Amino acid sequence: MPILNLNNFLAALGNTPDYGRLFARAEHLAQVQKHLLNAVPFQLRNQCTVGQYTADGLLVIYAGNGTTATRLRHLAPSIRQKMNNAGVKVENIRFSIQPQLHSLESGNVREITRSLSQTAIEHLDKLSDSLPAGSPLQSSLAALLANSRRK
Template sequence: MTVHKINFYLGVLSQTADHQRLFSYMSALTLMQQVFMEIAPPQLAQHCALGGFSQRKLTICAPNGAIAAKLRQTMPSLLLKFQAKGYEVTAIRVAVQANSAYVKGSPAARPQIDQGGVESLHRLAADLPQSPLKEAVESLLKKACSDRRAG
């Protein structure tokens, strides 16, 4: 029920003169994001989002420098593909936004160690002499066991 109320509120808000430009801009940016997902290499597109489009300059946000570098290599073809789709894009800027919430829709879940891994780590810890490595393995095991009990 709440979603319907929010959608109704946003629909009414989008019709007001004060907010019409904002909603129009966001609608256009959403369509451009869909086009970007179609024309960009899938292994890059899934990690990126459009940051803005102003004065024919498009900003693409990448989560890290490696993806940004690969994206920069594809910029000439992206520019041509956007133009072929009817968008007046004359320049593309790639910005790195680490820890962004939009990457893949949700934050990554913390990896879990399966039972076989836990058993192997127990054997390893038992065989190691007292050392920082042994302490680190035991700490990892303690976290893995507490995660299993909580989950």
């Protein structure tokens, strides 16, 4: 579906009584998220997100790991002050660690490829030949060796 059609569909859906409150809540959370990102240091912006915000001033911030959560905890008074100055009432801030939060967005994940040396392949081949035919270990070694030879 082209983006223009999707935007029109979402706008029409947002005007229906069933989804109006949901869309209003999502838009409000997006605004709170914008203010949160302005309140935290640049280095932490891609490692945290608003998890929950209530009218009584509770802000739950999801952090990607414990280190980020600890840094944000130290910055909590500053975050609270900046958000209150921006017009977002924040009385209490809680932190929750969500490890999978940015794992899909992380561009610096590298795949580690390991390979067996030629000597290791020869020794495993000898071991495989010495095992009884059809044994589970022999099948596993055969698969490992086949995979190693493809590389």
